[in-house]
Amino acid sequence: MLGRYVNNLNKRTHRFSNFSRTYKICVVGSGPGAFYTAQELLKRSGAEIDIFERLPVPFGLVRYGVAPDHPEVKNCINGFTSLMQTRRCRFYGNVNVGKDISVEQLRSAYNGVVLAYGAENNRKLGIPGEDISGCYAAREFVGWYNGIPSMAGLKPDLSCENVVIFGHGNVALDVARMLLSPVAVLEKTDISGAALETLINSKIRNVYIIGRRGPLQTAFTIKEFRELTKLPNCHGHLDKNVFTDLNSIIPDLARPRRRLTELMMKTALSEKTAELCQQTGSQHWHMKFNRSPTEVLSSPNCRRVSGIRMEINKLEKTSEAVRAVGSGKFEDLACGLVISSIGYKSIAIDENVPFDAVTGIIPNVKGRVVSKRLYCSGWVKRGPIGVIASTMKDAFETAEMISEDMKQDNLPTSSCFGFEEIAKYLDQKGVRYVTFEDWNKIDAHEKYLGRMKNKPREKLTSVVEMLNVIDTP
Ligand SMILES: Cc1cc2nc3c(=O)[nH]c(=O)nc-3n(C[C@H](O)[C@H](O)[C@H](O)COP(=O)(O)OP(=O)(O)OC[C@H]3O[C@@H](n4cnc5c(N)ncnc54)[C@H](O)[C@@H]3O)c2cc1C
Structure with missing residues (x-):
């Protein structure tokens, strides 16, 4: 063909x-x-x-x-x-x-x-503390687990229990899923060897996925959201109260938005017993709405992320859009890693x-x-x-x-x-x-390395390594 x-x-x-x-x-x-x-x-x-x-x-x-x-x-x-x-x-x-x-x-x-x-490049949060160790753009984190040479040295520390991801798009959900997927699934993919090693030793228990506005303004699609709900030994938490006013609106929503909102609501209402949440080894994702980050907090003695300060928003409807407006009320959340997923540039x-x-x-x-x-x-x-x-x-x-x-x-x-x-x-x-023939050599070499590990490929993560493979007769 x-x-x-x-x-x-x-x-x-x-x-x-x-x-x-x-x-x-x-x-x-x-x-x-x-x-x-x-x-x-x-x-x-x-x-x-x-x-x-x-x-x-x-x-x-x-x-x-x-x-x-x-x-x-x-x-x-x-x-x-x-x-x-x-x-x-x-x-x-x-x-x-x-x-x-x-x-x-x-x-x-x-x-x-x-x-x-x-x-x-990527958009920045534009808040104090954004440049301290442990705070990354999703572009960097995604590049790291996918083996892009410029991010090979990222070395994120996953020894903390809580991670915060800002953004309610598909990239944010990709990042959350990578942090919460079982190693048995990841090791069969083309994830970079270094990222797999780090994830094997990860201590992460809670991933908070936080957006400025409400459930009707999320940018992710139902497929990616459903994948989160199906992660084994992992429980999803959404605030039921955010959905209380939506019941009457749902029937009038366009089909994709209606189906997504119904699934979010169903997940929010599903019973999670305290026992279930305490299970050893279980992981959790928490989807939070109506919050804007205002400062990345760091521990007093070292320049490392220790938490995030957020302002709670109210939603205001204008003729064109629904805007998030700060309420003047703030909330802190302890975490060891912050990933901002608010857009590439x-x-x-x-x-x-x-x-x-x-x-x-x-x-x-x-x-x-x-x-x-x-x-x-x-x-x-x-x-x-x-x-x-x-x-x-x-x-x-x-x-x-x-x-x-x-x-x-x-x-x-x-x-x-x-x-x-x-x-x-x-x-x-x-x-x-x-040339493309040179790429074919790299491709064959990566697939060969992958076969040794039962993966589709093991990507080379340095340009020098790539050129060496091409030059090897
Ligand atoms: C994290 C993430 C996950 C995604 N997942 C999906 C998905 O599951 N399904 C889906 O359908 N879509 C997905 N997308 C969207 C999809 O990747 C984009 O729609 C698409 O890649 C955009 O194509 P592009 O050619 O414009 O840019 P790119 O794919 O970024 O290609 C641009 C190329 O230009 C090269 N380049 C940059 N600067 C220079 C330069 N100065 N000189 C020469 N070359 C240069 C870059 O190295 C790169 O190879 C995802 C996007 C992201 C960010």
Whole structure:
């Protein structure tokens, strides 16, 4: 099946040769935003596409964000891999665009440039104590358990009993689930070896998942919430009182929100005897609403997290939204670890590319950036929200705009040298770029290491190690 698809893509070079035979397009980033743009562009045109990635390994958040116990979500990698079998798509990893090569240099070497470099940073809580030891952004924690090289040295201390996670989105629930899942489940996933080791020795008993607003404003989906309720030897606690006023509203809610609220309510009302809660070895998650963090508390003698101070909120309805407003009442909660899961954030990678620092996106119209021959796709196009399916839809739109511009002759047809030109710059700078064949070697090596441990793979967590594997004959 895949072979036939690849053959069809190769044939398209001839079918579309009237308008796009010589177009060379490059894509910055290799997550779903990049691969789905490339896939659609290959389908719609005869363009040749080069993908540039900062790391020696492809797939962005599919590899380094999606939770290890959700392997089915990572199946999109099979489609991305088959795309690389076409003669018209190439991968150049270990190339940091903005540092190793500028967007201007890419623009001179290619007919069009697509920026799909995702969201490499996170929003901050903006409260005192946020920088003390034991307080992390979910982006860092997720990167750590997924083995991203930049977080390999994180070493979170899980010897405390209580953990607080701020945020009511799917990423917050992923983090809670990873902290509360049995080791027997985690050890069969592609979780990083260091994270597994730390979780085996974890002393965590209570995970508090705290949000600014109420149950009707949560951003997580029912699938992720249900997974929490099904964790073995783990009990969920929600404040019944928060749901008392909702009974009359529930029937009028849209179906997904109604089903989620009903499940939350059912979990809140389910009886948890004191005996059950005291069971040795049992763990608990507590979902709390209407609370904003105001300070990360630290122990007097060492700069380590000892708790969190929160202001209790009231909800105020405006014409557009439901706002959380501080009540002036505060509450402290003792904990040894704080993880803020309040959103990822894109950054500017090149001063010559327009970037809106407030919204954290590259300003664009359907993926077209103001200056000609520049496009964007994925989270850097619309902000760090949405699952892989929505990123795909949005990437298809960008590809459609590029192929429109090809048809309308809005892209210069002058011969571009493509990677031939870029390789010269990279060689001058001593940048060791890697190809998809090199990634195949890393992939095979990781799977081999995984087989030794009955895991799907053991990820390499350092760039040096990755390059060594490539260089080993
Ligand atoms: C923790 C987490 C869990 C998720 N779980 C799910 C899930 O279960 N199911 C689901 O459908 N969706 C999930 N998502 C959403 C999904 O991951 C995103 O929709 C998708 O990855 C966004 O794609 P992207 O290409 O825009 O960004 P990314 O996937 O982040 O890809 C961007 C790529 O650009 C590269 N890059 C960055 N800077 C540069 C540079 N200067 N030069 C070259 N390359 C660069 C990065 O290394 C990265 O590889 C999850 C997201 C997160 C954060």
